[in-house]
Amino acid sequence: MSGSGRIYLRRIALSGFRNYSSLALKLDGRHVCLFGANGAGKTNLIEAVSQLSPGRGLRSASLPDMARVQGAEKGTSWALGATLFDGDIDRAIRIEASLEGSTRGKRVMQVDGALATASSMSDLVRIIWLTPAMDRVFAGGATERRKFLDRQTLAHFSAHGSHSNAYEKAMRERNALLERDRPNPVWLDGLEARMAEHGARIARHRVVTVQRLQAAVELRPDSAFPKADLGLEGLAEAAFSKGEELSEVETMLRDQYREDRRRDARARRTLSGPHRSDLIVVHRPTGVPAALASTGQQKALLIGLILSNARALEAEEDLRNPLVLLDEAVAHLDPDRRAALFDELSALRGQAWLTGTEPELFAEFGERAQHFSVSAGQISEKDAS
Numbered sequence: 001m002s003g004s005g006r007i008y009l010r011r012i013a014l015s016g017f018r019n020y021s022s023l024a025l026k027l028d029g030r031h032v033c034l035f036g037a038n039g040a041g042k043t044n045l046i047e048a049v050s051q052l053s054p055g056r057g058l059r060s061a062s063l064p065d066m067a068r069v070q071g072a073e074k075g076t077s078w079a080l081g082a083t084l085f086d087g088d089i090d091r092a093i094r095i096e097a098s099l100e101g102s103t104r105g106k107r108v109m110q111v112d113g114a115l116a117t118a119s120s121m122s123d124l125v126r127i128i129w130l131t132p133a134m135d136r137v138f139a140g141g142a143t144e145r146r147k148f149l150d151r152q153t154l155a156h157f158s159a160h161g162s163h164s165n166a167y168e169k170a171m172r173e174r175n176a177l178l179e180r181d182r183p184n185p186v187w188l189d190g191l192e193a194r195m196a197e198h199g200a201r202i203a204r205h206r207v208v209t210v211q212r213l214q215a216a217v218e219l220r221p222d223s224a225f226p227k228a229d230l231g232l233e234g235l236a237e238a239a240f241s242k243g244e245e246l247s248e249v250e251t252m253l254r255d256q257y258r259e260d261r262r263r264d265a266r267a268r269r270t271l272s273g274p275h276r277s278d279l280i281v282v283h284r285p286t287g288v289p290a291a292l293a294s295t296g297q298q299k300a301l302l303i304g305l306i307l308s309n310a311r312a313l314e315a316e317e318d319l320r321n322p323l324v325l326l327d328e329a330v331a332h333l334d335p336d337r338r339a340a341l342f343d344e345l346s347a348l349r350g351q352a353w354l355t356g357t358e359p360e361l362f363a364e365f366g367e368r369a370q371h372f373s374v375s376a377g378q379i380s381e382k383d384a385s
């Protein structure tokens with residue numbers, strides 16, 4: 001694998017996906033701008049692209065929700081075909097949503113005609129994104145920030161998602177067990193050991209990701225998108241930051257869960273652990289916590305973080321350069337900032353996909369991007385305006 005090559009989708013085909021009955025779009029490797037009225041299908045298209053990465057995609061939608069509904073008719077499946085130029089060669093990818101039968105609820109994925117796992121897919125392509133829903137990241141609670149961080153982390157560590165799932169599952173079982181009158185301590189030991197095993201890895205992935213992100217922040221030139229100082233709040237994360245080993249952090253977490261049994265039983269949930277960690281972000285130019293920054297400053301910080309993560313991923317020799325999906329990210333930027341964003345995207349080696357309502361929003365991108373008009377699930381290419 002090489003971190004050096006340009007990566008892009010050269011073709012994407014959809015059938016029965018959201019408002020697309022069928023679509024075949026050829027691309028030439030430049031960045032992609034999609035414009036059109038509200039409800040045209042711009043976000044749907046980049047949501048389709050996000051299905052190439054592990055997890056639920058940029059709307060966190062279930063597979064059936066993405067199947068095309070028409071009148072009273074509900075689609076029974078959807079499919080996505082893509083040709084990915086991986087920096088080296090073309091890869092033919094096919095994803096089919098299985099809504100029935102034994103594979104129900106799963107994505108059946110093929111690369112070059114052979115069945116592929118989610119993790120082999122993520123070795124092939126990394127995808128990061130920014131959506132309007134993320135605007136609440138700094139103003140909201142720790143949950144939103146943790147989700148944001150875990151999404152960035154997943155692009156660095158494809159196993160992050162399965163550790164999170166395993167952790168959550170063990171925690172649910174522990175919580176259920178603690179509701180009983182006399183929970184079996186041996187069972188609790190076992191579940192807590194599993195939580196510690198996965199929890200320590202989750203925390204370590206986060207710490208490494210934040211370190212890579214911060215390093216990328218420092219390397220980015222000063223720009224319209226302000227630098228951030230990042231931190232992590234969480235016991236396990238703090239232990240890793242102090243240089244402790246995986247086994248030490250696992251033991252620490254296990255001891256913590258055992259000590260907390262009574263308290264957690266009363267609270268009817270697990271009160272401490274990596275599922276409660278928080279990402280701390282400070283707006284460097286003002287030194288103010290991101291939560292207190294203005295809405296515009298928060299948006300610019302977020303764009304800066306996504307650009308930094310793209311660079312952080314590019315800096316890793318053994319990871320593919322990422323595709324970057326920016327949904328409605330440019331509408332609220334003044335023309336100078338838009339131009340600065342396009343310049344920064346042009347310096348990246350992965351393809352960027354952007355959406356907005358008006359073609360003029362992307363004028364400064366010019367010939368560095370392909371420009372498409374989207375209308376009612378139909379797409380046509382336009383000259384750069």
Ligand SMILES: Nc1ncnc2c1ncn2[C@@H]1O[C@H](COP(=O)(O)OP(=O)(O)O)[C@@H](O)[C@H]1O
Binds near residue numbers: 017020037042044
């Ligand atoms: N499962 C579905 N089947 C058919 N149409 C859908 C489905 N889900 C969403 N849509 C339609 O897609 C449109 C929204 O597309 P979207 O990509 O979010 O628009 P925008 O261009 O504003 O980003 C709406 O018209 C909505 O009715």
Ligand SMILES: [Mg+2]
Binds near residue numbers: 043044355
């Ligand atoms: Mg949209």
